[in-house]
Amino acid sequence: xxxxxxxxxxxxxxxxxxxxxxxxxxxxxxxxxxxxxxxxxxxxxxxxxxxxxxxxxxxxxxxxxxxxxxxxxxxxxxxxxxxxxxxxxxxxxxxx
Numbered sequence: 560x561x562x563x564x565x566x567x568x569x570x571x572x573x574x575x576x577x578x579x580x581x582x583x584x585x586x587x588x589x590x591x592x593x594x595x596x597x598x599x600x601x602x603x604x605x606x607x608x609x610x611x612x613x614x615x616x617x618x619x620x621x622x623x624x625x626x627x628x629x630x631x632x633x634x635x636x637x638x639x640x641x642x643x644x645x646x647x648x649x650x651x652x653x654x655x
Contacts, residue, residue, distance in 0.1 A: 561613050562603050565622035569599025572626040580634055585641040591634050595626035 573595025577588065602621040611617050649655050 561618075562600060562607075565599045565603040565618070566596045568622045569595035569597070569626040571595075572599070572623070573630050576627070576630045576634060580631075580638065582638040582642060585638045585645075586634065590637065591630055594633050595630045598629040599623075599626045601625075 570592040573592035576595065577583065577586075577591035580591075599622045602625040603618050606618045606621055607613075613619075
């Protein structure tokens with residue numbers, strides 16, 4: 560059941576990253592929280608499967624650090640790709 564805490568932490572971290580970074584209109588509001596939740600849950604599961612118990616700090620630290628490390632670059636990459644795509648489409652359609 561503690562994995563739910565990891566999912567919630569990852570979603571909260573992802574939400575914070577979404578509102579911290581620019582170009583919010585180029586991505587959905589659920590993208591960053593979902594990336595954060597999935598990455599935190601995956602880190603938790605991997606460490607649990609490797610035999611690291613929840614009585615150690617490692618799964619808890621991973622649930623905090625991994626979403627930050629994964630979500631920042633993913634959201635930045637998606638935002639840049641969307642902006643570039645929009646510029647190309649506007650040029651192709653002769654808009655603006």
